[in-house]
Ligand SMILES: NC(=O)C1=CN([C@@H]2O[C@H](COP(=O)(O)OP(=O)(O)OC[C@H]3O[C@@H](n4cnc5c(N)ncnc54)[C@H](O)[C@@H]3O)[C@@H](O)[C@H]2O)C=CC1
């Protein structure tokens with residue numbers, strides 16, 4: 001069992017999210033085109049739609065956005081049925097991003113002003129179903145882009161470390177460099193970055209994109225990526241004390257705790273237009289290998305054992321990805337700063353999972 005002091009420290013840390021700033025409405029001229037004014041003031045809160053909201057990241061982001069803008073100003077959507085705790089906690093709507101007409105109806109009927117586009121097929125699943133990844137990540141994204149442009153929305157689309165490939169500089173990977181990814185996921189994300197930036201300079205679309213590292217969360221499960229091991233390992237450590245890792249022990253990848261990811265997204269969404277020198281930014285927090293992560297977990301759970309059985313598809317993907325992202329532009333332009341490093345990540349994840357399991361057993 002974890003010491004009470006550690007539990008409290010993690011709980012305080014969890015509650016200590018910086019209050020986001022409110023931003024005045026802004027317009028700016030970009031190549032002779034005025035960008036849409038879609039920021040908020042206190043009296044004019046944005047109406048936010050999150051697509052693909054039932055995945056690893058959407059529910060957590062909705063919770064933070066609702067705290068900031070009000071429960072009924074943030075609509076979660078997906079093609080799956082939500083669990084009761086999500087359904088009962090705020091507006092949820094069915095939305096298939098491949099259905100253009102339905103998407104447009106949702107945007108119009110709900111007076112949406114910000115669109116957070118989370119629907120995607122991730123790297124490992126994408127390699128097993130290229131046709132699906134192409135449809136969701138490219139055709140679906142085109143629908144999002146056109147609807148956002150048609151209705152003057154601010155649109156946030158996450159990119160990923162997977163938008164880089166074996167020929168990109170790896171340690172660290174700068175914002176601007178060779179991008180020749182070798183997965184359909186990566187190709188579709190580079191396409192999204194370029195199309196979004198093109199619509200921004202051509203039509204003034206308020207397109208915003210962050211390249212996320214692998215995201216680690218306790219309350220939500222990852223959806224079929226290459227970095228999923230870094231979530232699964234914690235559940236195995238607490239539940240069985242043994243984990244079979246599908247990447248080699250020395251595979252170093254950039255990672256981030258979900259609270260940092262959500263805070264980055266909120267701060268970037270609210271950043272005034274005129275501080276954004278670029279529309280696509282790297283954000284970085286920590287990098288580690290499965291071996292580093294195992295050693296850190298063993299500081300708390302000394303009997304924890306890991307065996308390695310690399311999955312060839314995931315290993316090939318990981319071998320082409322950055323080891324760390326260079327993110328000085330995000331830090332300089334809009335004040336990005338991560339809070340969680342590897343020791344804090346491990347303490348927080350083990351605390352949440354242990355507490356969550358105890359609560360689940362109690363009910
Ligand atoms: N989780 C991570 O480590 C990282 C995530 N990202 C990006 O962040 C975004 C969110 O990621 P996660 O939540 O982890 O993804 P996820 O795979 O957990 O969830 C994606 C969601 O999209 C939904 N979806 C699939 N097809 C759809 C369709 N036709 N219409 C509407 N929804 C559909 C799925 O039902 C699922 O709930 C994605 O764009 C992903 O590429 C980027 C880097 C790292």
Ligand SMILES: CC(=O)[C@H](N)C(=O)O
Pocket residue numbers: 122123124160161162185212213214215224225226227228
């Ligand atoms: C890093 C990502 O984009 C995602 N977690 C994946 O592994 O596919």
